[in-house]
Amino acid sequence: MLDLKLDTFLTLCETRNYTKTANLLNITQPAVTQHIKHLEGYYQTKLLYYDEKRRLHLTEHGKLLRAYAQTVKADSLIIERKLKMPVDQPDELRLGTLTTTGESLVPHMVAEYLKQYPDKKVSMYLGEADALLQQLKTGRIQFCIIDTYCPPHEFESYELFEADTICICSPEHPLAGKTVDFKELNDYRLIFRENDTNSHRNLMQILHTHNQDINNFRSYVEIGTINSVQKMVMENIGISFIYHFVAQKNLENGTLSQIHIRNFSSHAMFNFVWLKDSFFEPVNRQFLDVCKEVLDSSYFPG
Known part of the structure; x- marks a missing residue:
């Protein structure tokens, strides 16, 4: 207490x-x-x-x-919380992650962790970066994986990987596989995640960097999850901007295609974060080591 x-x-x-x-x-x-x-x-x-x-x-x-x-x-x-559990119960690891990584990459990390530590149980919470950092402070989670800066006087933060943002479309889309100027995208419908999400803020930053806004596009669809965004793009409803690692499998199996944009690049660093000087640092580092193993495997692109 x-x-x-x-x-x-x-x-x-x-x-x-x-x-x-x-x-x-x-x-x-x-x-x-x-x-x-x-x-x-x-x-x-x-x-x-x-x-x-x-x-x-x-x-x-x-x-x-x-x-x-x-x-x-x-x-x-x-x-x-741990002391109130029966002594014969498996130790629980609570982690948080952005919806983007929680729907794509982190489940592979959890699976590998449980293979190496089968006597553990894991609870994973999805949310936005600000909410996850607050959950760290309240003890709901022990660490999180996010793509935002964390003040070093409050948090221990380790760089996991850098992610590129790409423009995706259906293989049937007129621009599939082509190299175009940014303004040529304006003739098509833009699909993106709802407002007040990190994904939406990243999109707005990308657009504004290229003197663009969502209203420059023919129309747009705002939707809840990153998987829903990909499914609508697969249906050739429109185009979207998404982290490359999220769309990697669908790009490989041909259900999605990439639109290459001249003079375009957008990168973000994903960090593994916990509270500074936490008692649970050794356990957190166990999961961090597993994350590095998964990222070094063939699953993760580049």
């Missing part, structure tokens, strides 16, 4: 407001102030400060303590 004063500090880090923190924790505002002063006295350093507009900020030492407290809190919740 996390010390109450550290829990108060973590809540204040999120709210940046003493009154809101008091309301959330069901304590008085003077109690919040007392908890913070106690921590500053104990560690003999300033943890927070106000700027000229009375906005609350963390000092560098405050950021360090927050990272420590987040890890302690998350680890303690995982330990609590």
Whole structure:
């Protein structure tokens, strides 16, 4: 169980407001102030400060303590969950991943992990990067695989692989296998994942980099999952932008084709992430080693 004063500090880090923190924790505002002063006295350093507009900020030492407290809190919740399980139950590994990798690559990693550690059980959670990082902090998961930057004072992050984004279409599409200028794509329907997803944000960045927008296309379809996007493209409903590794199998078996775009390149780094100084680092590294083995195998392109 996390010390109450550290829990108060973590809540204040999120709210940046003493009154809101008091309301959330069901304590008085003077109690919040007392908890913070106690921590500053104990560690003999300033943890927070106000700027000229009375906005609350963390000092560098405050950021360090927050990272420590987040890890302690998350680890303690995982330990609590494990201690409540019968001793003869297999140890559970909880991981998170983006929907993009969760529907394609990560299941192969989980399968290989269970082959090597058959006495384990695995729970996999799919979500967006921000939500997965929050689940790390709350102890719901032990690590995640995402394609976004993670501050090194809060997280341990290891580069897994770099992924290229490509434009895909049906083999029956007029542009299948051809090399075109970006603007030539505008004559066709664009298919993409729904708003408020990493996939959608990546698409918008790609389009804006090439002075494009979804409204430049003939029409578009917005849909829920990456597998649904691929299926609609296979039906020759339109074109889409997708990570190459996600479409690799369908490109190889001929159910999808690639449209090559002149002067186009888009790359993203996928990272393996857990909370800094976590007690569960050795277990996390076991799965990380399995990930590297899978990525070195023939399954993964390039």
